[in-house]
Structures are given as C-alpha cells and as structure tokens.
Amino acid sequence: MERSLIQSIAATLPAAGPRVVRGIGDDAAVVRSGGKLCVTSVDAIVEGVHFRLEDGSAGPFAGSPFDVGWRALAGALSDLAAMGAKPGEAYIALGVSREAGEAQALELMRGAAELAAVTGTVLAGGDVVEAPVLTASVTVVGWAQDERELIGRDGARVGDLVGVTGRLGGRPRRPRPRLEEGRALARAGAHALIDISDGLATDARHIGESSGVCLEIELEKLPLGEGVESRELAATAGEDYELCVCLAPDDVERAQGQVQMTGVELTWIGRVRQGAPGASFLDARGDECSLEGFEHRW
Amino acid sequence: MERSLIQSIAATLPAAGPRVVRGIGDDAAVVRSGGKLCVTSVDAIVEGVHFRLEDGSAGPFAGSPFDVGWRALAGALSDLAAMGAKPGEAYIALGVSREAGEAQALELMRGAAELAAVTGTVLAGGDVVEAPVLTASVTVVGWAQDERELIGRDGARVGDLVGVTGRLGGRPRRPRPRLEEGRALARAGAHALIDISDGLATDARHIGESSGVCLEIELEKLPLGEGVESRELAATAGEDYELCVCLAPDDVERAQGQVQMTGVELTWIGRVRQGAPGASFLDARGDECSLEGFEHRW
Numbered sequence A, B: 001m002e003r004s005l006i007q008s009i010a011a012t013l014p015a016a017g018p019r020v021v022r023g024i025g026d027d028a029a030v031v032r033s034g035g036k037l038c039v040t041s042v043d044a045i046v047e048g049v050h051f052r053l054e055d056g057s058a059g060p061f062a063g064s065p066f067d068v069g070w071r072a073l074a075g076a077l078s079d080l081a082a083m084g085a086k087p088g089e090a091y092i093a094l095g096v097s098r099e100a101g102e103a104q105a106l107e108l109m110r111g112a113a114e115l116a117a118v119t120g121t122v123l124a125g126g127d128v129v130e131a132p133v134l135t136a137s138v139t140v141v142g143w144a145q146d147e148r149e150l151i152g153r154d155g156a157r158v159g160d161l162v163g164v165t166g167r168l169g170g171r172p173r174r175p176r177p178r179l180e181e182g183r184a185l186a187r188a189g190a191h192a193l194i195d196i197s198d199g200l201a202t203d204a205r206h207i208g209e210s211s212g213v214c215l216e217i218e219l220e221k222l223p224l225g226e227g228v229e230s231r232e233l234a235a236t237a238g239e240d241y242e243l244c245v246c247l248a249p250d251d252v253e254r255a256q257g258q259v260q261m262t263g264v265e266l267t268w269i270g271r272v273r274q275g276a277p278g279a280s281f282l283d284a285r286g287d288e289c290s291l292e293g294f295e296h297r298w
Helices: A002-012 A065-081 A101-119 A179-187 A200-211 A231-236 A249-260 B002-012 B065-081 B101-119 B179-187 B200-211 B231-236 B249-260
Strands: A020-022 A029-033 A036-046 A051-053 A061-063 A086-096 A122-130 A135-144 A161-165 A192-195 A214-218 A243-247 A266-273 A278-282 B020-022 B029-033 B036-046 B051-053 B061-063 B086-096 B122-130 B135-144 B161-165 B192-195 B214-218 B243-247 B266-273 B278-282
Touching: A002 B101, A002 B122, A029 B086, A029 B122, A036 A065, A036 B086, A036 B122, A036 B135, A051 A065, A061 A065, A065 A086, A065 A101, A065 A135, A065 A179, A065 A192, A086 A101, A086 A179, A086 B029, A086 B036, A086 B135, A101 A122, A101 A135, A101 B002, A122 B002, A122 B029, A122 B036, A135 B036, A135 B086, A135 B135, A161 A214, A161 A249, A179 A192, A179 A243, A179 A249, A192 A200, A200 A214, A200 A231, A200 A243, A200 A278, A243 A249, A249 A266, B036 B065, B051 B065, B061 B065, B065 B086, B065 B101, B065 B135, B065 B179, B065 B192, B086 B101, B086 B179, B101 B122, B101 B135, B161 B214, B161 B249, B179 B192, B179 B243, B179 B249, B192 B200, B200 B214, B200 B231, B200 B243, B200 B278, B243 B249, B249 B266
Parallel strands: A051 A061, A086 A122, A214 A278, B051 B061, B086 B122, B214 B278
Antiparallel strands: A020 A029, A029 A036, A036 A135, A086 A135, A161 A243, A161 A266, A192 A243, A214 A266, B020 B029, B029 B036, B036 B135, B086 B135, B161 B243, B161 B266, B192 B243, B214 B266
C-alpha cells in the first residue's frame, strides 16, 4: 500500500516552490531558512503494526514501552543520519490507548528522552491524544550550513563502491542512529546515502531507482550481526538502522578512516553499474539471486 | 488524561538549552536557527476520538475524508496563528486503516493540500503507515524574523482587554486558521494570544494560569455563530479555531483596524484583573457563573 499511495499523494501536490530544496521522495525534506538549511523527517510507529509491547512474539519489533520510545526517535533520526544532517529538535505526537495508560506513555517518552540525550537532540514539543493503540509519530529537525553537506539517495554513479555501516540482521532493541557516521560519509564525498531500516534489499533498490543505476551487491560480503546466519535474512530483515553509501573508489580510504573514528565498521559490499535501475544481489558463485521470498511483510 | 501526562512528560525532560526560545507549554515551540526563528507545532487527530467520517452522529467533528484532512492541517496552523508566526511547511504522518483504504487517505491529503494552498503552506513531506483507524499527525513549521514578533500565552497583564476573533460555537466544517489575524494582533502589541480550539473557557484559563492573572469574561458579549443560541455552549464547545487576545486598552483601536482589514470581526469580551490565575465568566447580571457542566468531554 504505502509506496503507491505516496506516489499518488506526491502527484496531487503542487510544485513545492523555491524554498524547498528537497521535498517528498528522499529520506528527509530540506528547506532553506535564512542562511541555514532545515532538514525534516517524520516517522510514525503503531502498536500491532510496527511493534508489540514485550510479549515474546515474533514479527515486528518487540520491547518495553521505553524501548519503543527509543526506537521511535531512532527511526526518525536515522533519516537525518542518511542525509548527513546534524540533529536539532524532535517533536512527538503520542497516541495513548486506554490499555497503555499514562504509565506506559511516560515510559515511552523516557525512552525517547534517553536517546535524545545521547544524540544531542532536544525534545521541544508535541501533542498527546487518545488513540486505539499506542502510537508515536516523531518529527525530527536537523540543520546544515550548506546544500553540499547534504546527501540524497539520487546521486549514485556508475563505478562507485557500495558500503554499509555496522552489522546487519541483528535488529537491536535500542538501535543507534548513525548520525556521526552519516556526517563523516558526507564529508568524505558520498554520492548517495540511505538508511536501511526497511532492509538493505529494499533501500539499495531505492538508491538505484532514484539514481538511474544498478547497485550490484555480493551477499558473501555482508557483515552479519552476532548470531545471524542467513545472509538473505540480513539483507531483507530491516530494523537495522545502518547506512548504505555509494562513493567513488578514490574516496574510499578517506571514508573508511573517518567512519572508523566513530568506532563503527564500514564494509564494502558491492559496486554501482549500468543496468535496470535498482539493485541486484549475487550469491557466492557470482550468480544473481532473488530475495523475493525473504522480503519481510508484517 | 492529556494535561497531567503532558506535565509529567515535561518534568522528565532535561532543560532545553539556549537554542530553544520556547519549549513545551505554549501553542508552539520556538527554536533559533541562524538569523531566524523556527516555530513548530504538532497536532494529531484520530478517527473515533477527534472525528468520525460523515455519519451524521453527534459528538466529535464529522465530515468527509477531505474535511478531515483540512481540519487536521487547520488545527496545527491555528497554533502558528496563535504565536503570530508566518506559515512555512507542513509534514503529515498518515495512519491508514484497512477500512479507509487508499482512496480515503488520498482524499484526506487532498483536503490538507487545499488548505495548504489557501494559506501558502507547502506540504513538504511525511510518512504513511498502516493503523487501526484513520489518523493524521500534522507538524507545521512557521517562521519569524524576531522574537518580539511572536506572542505567547504568558504575557497577559492586569488591565488588558480580552478580545476574540470571529464568531463562536459554529464549529465550521472547514475552519480557517486565523493566520493573518494572529500576525495583525502581534503587530498591534498583543500581550498574550491563544487559539481557542479547545473552547474559550479552557483556553482563556490557560492564558490566565500561564500569566498569573484572571481573565474575566462577560458571556453576554460573546459573538455567537449563526444558529448558536447557548452562550455557555459557545464558550465551551471548541472546534472554532478563533483567537483569544489580551491587549492594553491603548492598543485596542490599532488592533481593531488591523484585524478588520482581514475581513474578520474582533470583539471585546472582558478584561484582565488580579485574582486566582485562570478565567472567570460573568452572566448577564454580572454574577460569576460556572461552565463546568458544559465542558465538553468526548
């Protein structure tokens, strides 16, 4: 549903005007404000759709209300990371169900506040409403001095190397959005950057489609999280909040150095070539393989 | 629930730091960005809580999906109006139920886009997720050049006159946020400004409590909407999206002139006096009366 609806919505909206540098279709919107750029992203999570409160069930993210609040803010901040923006403020619209009540809602906010403190983000406002299930819609605002500091998903070029931060498939309970890593990759000359919270397979395809190129990724090279055995699952599971970057071979060393200073690994997993816009995945023998069956659908 | 939870949330958050000019507790948050001020408000509406889709039932706002989209954006823009800010961008997190489907979600976005066009607001981004009921969480960003342009709810002074824009109790299906009127009142020297979407009784009390004064309002002076007969209902019903202002008597004429240019009435309904912080309402005989029974609770 989501994809075609977003396209229909974008088609009904008028052109955005000169203040809007990037509108619908990237990780975040970018608006010019005085001498600065204001980078804004919205990420909503809904109980029963994106998460369940701690009950051990499989499927979507399961955690305590504190974890859910952390995860809600992490999702939005990860979009800023994927632009190379510096985080500023966050605003949370909280939908509180009768079942959740004030206590769980407050725990959710405490989780968000904890990640806000860790990342230097200020929780500056929001709204609290009644809702049938626990819901958090997070708007984050980041800032940049110059348009060249910000990296979209549409700039990948044939010949670029494809890299990924951290390890995949681990689905951490309290993911760290890769804000410093995003800015480091932007400084190192990244051509395209995206966060892979929907899974590497989906998000690499988004870079390819937006850039008009094909990202060819070798499954054997994926850095797997602890206890993760299936490379196909690591490529499709989502909830990782790592970044995928496309970068000219000449800039690889600089990027590697800058990202390593943050304590996070940067692994080269493929390369950008001509071809049908999107992404293709190669197995250990170098044959193209389909990840269709693995695409997670909650 | 809402009020005590917001207070608990505010109590758990760390101090906001020097960039945040106004944080939780006013109509909108104000953040310094370069040479400008960024004014942000979030307003969420939930099917079954704040609105029902056209079914003729009493209670919350009832309208078509188009009306709901208009109303969702109007609620957030009304908070900018109440600060005296100029609207800039809007971001909508849309929760789409299976019952609503893509068609109704798109109609909702069309309603929001229509009001965006009318008010010069750019819909610059958002998120679309599955949800148990139709939900729209709207973040609006407005801009101001200078802190003195922006009016909070905490500046009312003893001796001020209390005014209200437009007519009350009519609960329009497609309310017009009073953006021009808010800026006109700010220019005219307003001491305190609030939007009365929760009802005049509730919102006048908010000004009084934040300012440490008592707003004394004469029910007989309320400007009633067409077909509205109960002054008590007009003071409590909410969903009006008019503004309530406190202003020095010397500035009244200027305010009147500036607001009238927008084609909207400005009516003086009371005055600010010393007393228990809040608001009190006088009946036709000048006796204080309680509006308790009329406070709407959906």
